Amino acid sequence: MVNSLRRLYRSGRWIEWFIRILLALGSFAVFYPFLWLIFSSFKTGADIVRIPVTLLPEKWTLSAYRMVMDPNRANLPRAYWNSTLVTVGTVITILFTSSLGGFVFARLQFPGRNLLFYLILSTTMVPFLTLLIPLYIVMKQLHLLNTLWGLWVPSIFSSFGIFLCRQFIYGIPAELYDAAKIDGSGDFGIFRNIILPLTRPVLSALAIFTFLGTFNAYLWPLVVLNDENKLTLPLIISRMANRFGGTDYQAVMAGSVLVSIPPLVVFLIFQRNFVRGIALTGLKG
């Protein structure tokens, strides 16, 4: 034992192990709150307010989960459906408009192209807060308040997405476009058959960020939606916190666990693309 430690010290690799231990301690600190979330959701109402508190439940129970899945008490299944609809719809729309927009602004010729592109880019300078009140008024005029369409419409196009795809498509040799053009392909055909498959890496990164952004969105859905059966998951959680927060906090925890699962699953599936995506999107911005 002492000998092997000495060998470790002499080889200089102890720094590596020291860093590993630090990282492990840090990740435990980061993960620790989640333990409370998970274990508390399996407690009973009496157990969760017991003093002194314990991390683990006294008696494991699914009653909190039953409570939040009960349509008469918290419309969680309905909110799941609403969130899925909005998130999937928004992600597909943004992937399509961004890749097409990137292609249009990178390769096609039409008057005012660059002016329009820089106008689109400049919209990102205005914070969403400034647009919040007037955008609400616009949605009211369009009769989109209290509908899921009201969440979808403002994100049909994404300035960030168009910018990202344009940068990426610039990197694809222009000869590819010219050759297909000479062969008699139409612009949309070139986009669908040549450009779109090549844009896959940047689109998967964009898909992840759009998914997380839409699924976790709070402020805009809060302003637009009102009816209990139209709410998205983050909104239903805060309704639940108001309803159960006083006496049945374990229900809030159970709801929170259920709401965290979809982003977690998406993250685990695309985990490998995350870092590459960030390298692709975050830095070159």
Added chain:
Amino acid sequence: MQAKPTVRLALAPSRQQQGFLRRLRRASPLGLLFATAVTIFYTVVFIIPFGTAIWLSFQNWDFLTKPRFVGLRNFAHALSDAYFWQALKTTILFSVVEISLGVALALLLALMLSQVRGVTQNVFLSLYYLPVITPTVVTVYLWSWLYRPTGGAFNTFLSAIGLPPQPFLASPSQALWCITAMVIWANVGGASVILLAGMNDVPESLYEAARLDGAGFWQMFFRITLPMIRPVLVYQVVVSVIGTVQMFDPFFLMPGPGFSTRTLALYTYQLGFQALNLGYGAAVSLIIFVLLLFATVFQLQRWQVRWEH
């Protein structure tokens, strides 16, 4: 007479001779279609709302009666409004502390992560990234549970190591820092992944050359890593300023007592949707816009970073 210019155009199309109409005729139909759609979209969700915000900031309107023109009174009111100054102070305090602590922690974390490789790095990266993908509502309700003055996890921990319990969110002087700590916890993984990606871009040959010259670890960090990732670092700070100033969810969902954690973002929301003082709300939101614009331009000038497209 008619045919001649056409022939010349076909041989050598010079830009001056291509009038707008001619270029329009030669333009790609798909391009024009997309341009039309995108123009309509940004007119509806950006130009009209932005124009409305500017127009509203000169009006007095409560959503019900007719809007009344009041000139610059909304902006003048902000200058003498103690609530506005308090919100501005809270916003700046939160933003400065969150960014300096958050970026320092993220830098440290990225540095440590860059020293381990392969699967180990991936596993740690995923663990540190979990709070980033967790919905903010979940984070907020989880942390308010941990912050509870009696029976909360943090106070249980404090009493276990012999320290007096703290009121946390129930105290006007602690609430803002409780929220800041939570936001740092939620964001640090994201920032460190970006910084790590920047560190991975630094050519290995620089380190090899430095090692041959006998440079130590910290020397390499300060002389090579830090200068090389400077653009990434600046980008991270600029984006964090914009993000923290606009942050809404935590302040709305776990407010401290009174106005102790009311930021400009929350104030705008309350003016618009609760006090129904739309004109003043629009004015405050435009002030946020101008402040952010100045802050961004100032930072980019100061740190001399050029964005290349």
